[in-house]
Amino acid sequence: MSIQTLRKKIADCQNPTVAGLDPDFSKLPSFLCRQAIERYGKTLEAAADAVWQFNKAIINALCDIVPAVKPQAAYYELLGWPGMRALSETIAYAHQKGLFVITDGKRGDIGTTMSAYARAHLGTVEVDGSILTPFGADALTINAYLGSDGVLPALEVCKARDTCIFVLGKTSNPSSGEIQDKLVDGEPVYAMLGDLCEHWSQMAEGGTSLLSLSANKGRYGMVGLVAGATYPSQLAELRQKLPHTFFLVPGYGAQGGGAKDVAPAFDENGDGAIINSSRAILYAWQKEQCDERDFAGAARREALRMKENLNAVLQNR
């Protein structure tokens, strides 16, 4: 699925929210862990099964109100290969429920190795004529510190399967400035990455001008940017500077960003960005102090609150 499909799903739901699936086994409702350990013992398989049961319930609770989910690869890798199997099952189930899936892997390598990452997460692999899908997400986050050699091979995979990437620009964490804010010829590094995203989208369109990108396929290209909710003025600056770059905005909720902070990420049509919330939705039952067995209901209530807050701010701009 492409950025254009994601935009359509956002419009259909009237909700520019992506729910992060960052399930830390040690924080899951205890009944899920107990059930999994009864079945598989004190193993990685048990932990991965608890994560998978948790995700399934969260997806069921959210699939008619959010357009997308974003599994965070680290929490699946933490559970070894059974965790990676849970990632693959989660993505397949999310697709079955009509959701757009962004794997947050922040991958970055070069040449054939980058192509392997992109095929792993966004494409296919051939085994003696059989075409297989290793993980099958619609989008992958990318760390472009290695330059174009780390992005163009991924775009080849995206073009073949109509998938997309989000390149890290300005991340939401306190120390993001150590490298990203440094000035290069008077411009911060994150803004240079933003410019490169516009350039890479253009190249992916076959080198035609960005104007034709706009005329032919809608305004937004295949290369999105990660720009954090915790830096609203940089968000505003990037939105103005990068008219063809769709934003993935982390840092809402648990990391401190609010609906007003993310408003500058959107264009004048309320398009052009999707806001991530992970912990605030996943662990809403803890904040609500409701029965842990109602974790999915609490997640849905929190996601609905977030939708309302975002729409209130967007409508009153």
Add this chain to the structure above:
Amino acid sequence: MSIQTLRKKIADCQNPTVAGLDPDFSKLPSFLCRQAIERYGKTLEAAADAVWQFNKAIINALCDIVPAVKPQAAYYELLGWPGMRALSETIAYAHQKGLFVITDGKRGDIGTTMSAYARAHLGTVEVDGSILTPFGADALTINAYLGSDGVLPALEVCKARDTCIFVLGKTSNPSSGEIQDKLVDGEPVYAMLGDLCEHWSQMAEGGTSLLSLSANKGRYGMVGLVAGATYPSQLAELRQKLPHTFFLVPGYGAQGGGAKDVAPAFDENGDGAIINSSRAILYAWQKEQCDERDFAGAARREALRMKENLNAVLQNR
């Protein structure tokens, strides 16, 4: 295992080579693929089994002449969760054969997410009191574009398990300069990352001075740097500037770097760096045009040639 153990293994082998395990299923000896498909059908399990059989033979052929192997995570992810199982089996087998294992994952995230990556690859996870090892490597490559928030959580894991990280500085690819060579206050970004490595090693030692790092634990800290063989003058500059930072040097062999190019990575004792070669060793049978069933023998012959070439240059400096 720590950087100090790696240095000891290098000295014992008299060989500063790490053999990259980047097994692209489509390039493996055909008899291995046929055997695996006979056993598992045209599946990801088959591809992962061929990779595992290949790695086992390569490890058997190299374990008495190289100190370390470096599996490239992308090629395992490409085969989905069965590929990740092959990664875990490969690491366990390499340890059994006494090798130091660097997982080349170029991971980078923040806070608890970065901690999850580090525990996945370098640490342990607890399931109801049971301490489990998801992948269990000795070192992990890290992309530090997110700053200290993406490094310090990994160092906490390293301290607990005596493992280490290598931060991307100057990578070996042609487009590395797009971001890494940009000047910040007159200094390139890659050199700034190098300075940060010295700083992070110092912090990991509990904030004592680098002098005490040198006095107490040998000259090299827990945070190494990736610096490419294809940029020898930058290698020389970094070696002089970063006396406590061990280098992982990619780009030898297939990417064009030779023994003379990597010589500047070493200190005056011939210590301080390890040189990676992946494709030239793994696919040596193709270059030799020998029987594909002798792929492991060809890999050993190529690794011995590389050892000779490196030692010749190091002894004649």
